[in-house]
Amino acid sequence: ETGVTQTPRHLVMGMTNKKSLKCEQHLGHNAMYWYKQSAKKPLELMFVYSLEERVENNSVPSRFSPECPNSSHLFLHLHTLQPEDSALYLCASSQDSGVTDTQYFGPGTRLTVL
């Protein structure tokens, strides 16, 4: 599927590095989301953007910094991460941010922090 794309698909970084994850949606949606999927936890919502405005920061540490320059693009900037931040990071989008708006997911970025 090409509706929601994520780059890179795999990323290995050291604890002192700075990197960014990119998400792009081609569906004309107004809301975008970042989720974290760890091996031992259910999917966790991290951030929600609606019409390019952040509407939720789900108690995420400041070493994760989201950016939504327009309704089609979403970034997650990473700095001074910890090994426990290693996970699959999934981006999703929906038409709007209402409870009945179905979320469509990208393939994810597999992040490994050494």
Place this chain on the structure above:
Amino acid sequence: AQSVTQPDIHITVSEGASLELRCNYSYGATPYLFWYVQSPGQGLQLLLKYFSGDTLVQGIKGFEAEFKRSQSSFNLRKPSVHWSDAAEYFCAVGAHSISGGYNKLIFGAGTRLAVHP
């Protein structure tokens, strides 16, 4: 508190056999329920959803799910499993966020399905 429980972590079935994956939710208001599937190395794909109306909903790939309010369940079924159905399946409930106005999906831990030939 809102939560979703998928009691089975792993399930193994033979190809051609029937399948039922269990999902129980805890949510005070009208639940909006979803089933997603995740193939290895892929994101989540929506199988089906329930918002209201007929409690038996049909989805893609021959899947269906039944909403039972009295049991707080939304079990996923398929009459005959194919080898390509091997994947991880996630049940989720859509809920209003505390701050209001957006779709906060609460996921279960997932059920990993293996299919034997």
